[in-house]
Amino acid sequence: MALNGKTAVVTGAAMGIGKAIVEILLQNGAKVAILDMNETIGHCLVETLTKEHGPDRAMFLFCDVESEDELKAAFQKTIETFGGIDILCNNAGVFNEVTWEKTITINLMGTIKGTYLALEHMNKLTGGRGGVIINVASMAGIGPLSCCPVYTATKHGVIGFTRSFAAASVASGYGIRINALCPGFVQTDLFSAIQSKLGQFSAMAGATQELIEKLGVLTIQDFTAGLTALLLKVTCLTENHL
Ligand SMILES: NC(=O)c1ccc[n+]([C@@H]2O[C@H](COP(=O)([O-])OP(=O)(O)OC[C@H]3O[C@@H](n4cnc5c(N)ncnc54)[C@H](O)[C@@H]3O)[C@@H](O)[C@H]2O)c1
Ligand SMILES: CCCCC[C@H](O)/C=C/C=C\C=C\C=C\[C@@H](O)[C@@H](O)CCCC(=O)O
Numbered sequence: 290m291a292l293n294g295k296t297a298v299v300t301g302a303a304m305g306i307g308k309a310i311v312e313i314l315l316q317n318g319a320k321v322a323i324l325d326m327n328e329t330i331g332h333c334l335v336e337t338l339t340k341e342h343g344p345d346r347a348m349f350l351f352c353d354v355e356s357e358d359e360l361k362a363a364f365q366k367t368i369e370t371f372g373g374i375d376i377l378c379n380n381a382g383v384f385n386e387v388t389w390e391k392t393i394t395i396n397l398m399g400t401i402k403g404t405y406l407a408l409e410h411m412n413k414l415t416g417g418r419g420g421v422i423i424n425v426a427s428m429a430g431i432g433p434l435s436c437c438p439v440y441t442a443t444k445h446g447v448i449g450f451t452r453s454f455a456a457a458s459v460a461s462g463y464g465i466r467i468n469a470l471c472p473g474f475v476q477t478d479l480f481s482a483i484q485s486k487l488g489q490f491s492a493m494a495g496a497t498q499e500l501i502e503k504l505g506v507l508t509i510q511d512f513t514a515g516l517t518a519l520l521l522k523v524t525c526l527t528e529n530h531l
Contacts, residue, residue, distance in 0.1 A: 290318030291525045296371040298364065300324045300354050300403060301381025303331040305477035306425060309513040310378050313520050315342045319376065322367040324352040324360075354381045354399030355391075357406075364406050373418065376524050377407040380425040382443075384479050387488040389439040396443035400424050401450060404467070412463045419464030421524050424451045426469040434500075436483075436493035444471075468523050470516075474506040 297314045301307040303325035311321050315338060325331045331349040338347040348370055352363040367374055379400040385392050404422055411420035429437070430444030451469040458465045474480060487494060507515070 290316075291521055292376075293318035295319045295375040295524070296322070296367065296373055297376035297378065297524075298322045298324060298367055298374055298403075298407075299378040299380055300352065300399065302378075303327045303334055303349075305479060305509065306472065306475060306512065307378070307380040308334060309509055309516065310380060310423075310520065311338070311347070313513060313517050314376070314524075315346060316517075317521060319524075320345070320371045321347050322363065322371070323347060323349045324354070324363050325349070325381070326351065326353050354379075354403060355394045357402050360399075360402055360406055364410060368410065374407065374410050374420065375418070376421045376423070377403060377411075378423045378425065379403040379447075380423075382425065382479070384437065384440050384483055385486045385488075386437050386439055386490055387486060389488075392439050393443055396440070397446045397450070400447050404450070404454060408463065408465065411465050414462060414464075417464070420466075422451075422454075422465060422467040423520070423523060424448075424467065424469045426451070426471050428471050428473045428504075430469065430471055434497065436487050436490045436497040438490070466523070470519075472507075472512065473504050474501055475512045476506050476508050480506065 297319045299307050299311050302311045302323040311323055314321050323331055328351055335347045335349045350363040350366055352359045381399055382396045383392055407422055411417040413419050424447050426447040427444040429441045430448040434441050448469045451467055455467045
């Protein structure tokens with residue numbers, strides 16, 4: 290299979306979009322480290338995935354992406370267990386305009402911390418073997434959402450950071466390919482909870498609902514089906530692409 294022999298790390302992977310990405314990676318032969326703060330769901334997911342894909346394919350590691358120490362420990366454990374890291378997916382994210390500072394430290398700073406740790410491990414200029422990084426942004430990183438200025442800012446930031454890092458990687462020869470994924474609305478726990486997370490922008494709920502009705506909401510199954518081909522295209526690049 291296309292990802293045989295590859296090791297991936299996915300943050301925020303116990304449920305939702307991150308879990309969908311894990312399933313695609315496993316189905317295509319990769320070994321996956323599932324990083325999340327939800328231990329109960331995370332360990333239950335690994336039990337399910339192990340029954341489906343066999344032993345030593347999926348591992349849960351507790352990790353809060355706000356913590357550089359926890360990210361470092363999770364990366365190290367992954368390398369010790371699976372022998373290296375070829376793919377990193379910075380997926381962990383929250384939607385909350387009330388606790389907006391955490392939205393920044395998780396969505397944007399967590400993505401930056403993960404990317405910089407991956408650079409340490411993957412960089413061909415410092416003995417690494419290259420790799421692929423996928424940063425989960427959003428359509429809200431392309432155009433503004435009136436109900437969530439800070440969430441919008443974090444996703445615009447993820448895209449800008451990803452594009453700048455990609456340019457640096459090509460110019461420097463890191464051997465790391467990096468892309469931003471920009472989904473529309475997907476039926477997940479994050480999406481289901483937005484009405485209570487708008488804070489001072491709750492007056493924008495109506496405009497948001499109109500947008501949701503205009504764009505539609507993907508089921509996680511449809512999202513997974515649509516993502517599979519794209520994820521394989523991005524992660525299965527031959528050496529001369531990196
Ligand atoms: N659902 C959507 O409509 C949608 C659309 C575009 C982009 N996104 C983005 O996709 C990503 C995943 O969102 P989702 O909809 O699957 O959300 P979700 O809430 O269903 O899942 C998010 C996962 O991340 C974990 N998480 C949260 N904070 C964390 C932290 N500090 N450290 C580690 N793990 C943490 C949660 O425990 C959970 O398992 C987010 O970055 C989100 O912004 C979501
Ligand atoms: C309400 C947000 C919860 C889910 C966030 C997640 O990231 C999904 C985002 C999906 C779509 C975003 C679309 C953004 C569109 C903008 O370009 C702009 O056209 C919207 C203008 C209307 C408005 O209400 O601001």
